Amino acid sequence: MKESTVIAISREYGSGGRELSQILAKKLGWRLYDRQIVSQAAEKLGVGDMGFEKLKKFEEEVPPLPLSFTPFYLFGVKESPHSLNDKMFETESEVIRRLAEDAPCILLGRCADYVLRDRPDTYSFYICADDAFRAKRGKETYEGRTLSDLNAEDLKRGGYYSHYTNRKWGDPKYYNLSINTGTCSLEQAAGLIVHYIESVQA
Incomplete structure (x- = not known):
């Protein structure tokens, strides 16, 4: 696999996407970035003291935000929460x-597939699962x-x-491959990703 390879993972909640990404990172010996992306962006914006859960909540509240939701004001940031939401996305x-x-890596969520859409050797995968599997998990x-x-x-x-990509989340045409983890193990799913990239790059 090329040293310039980057894997972007998007996943349905309950599909095991995070665990699959951890298996994949271990299999390849690569770094996995998830919450670190949020933390590094928060540091750049000067709100690194904010807890991850508050940052995540803010991140998910896409504009228009309710005027009552102004967590950054608590940290002395005198800007509109609307513009700060956009700045958070831009900084991430x-x-x-x-x-x-920097190096081959796996990026989990954070619209990484869209952000890197024009970068060579970037492969995006959508991890989903049937309702029964997700309900069980x-x-x-x-x-x-x-x-x-x-x-x-x-x-x-x-x-x-x-909101930030003008794309429909989960639409298969925006991913190299979609994998239903309800039909295979997470280990097998990780193997499919490795096999796909190696086959394309061969």
């Missing part, structure tokens, strides 16, 4: 581009969350993605 995009140039892995809870999270992800 800068972080993603830099990470992609929600109960066993995600502290008893129901399928409705998982779908609500996906609505946020889809809204955020669509």
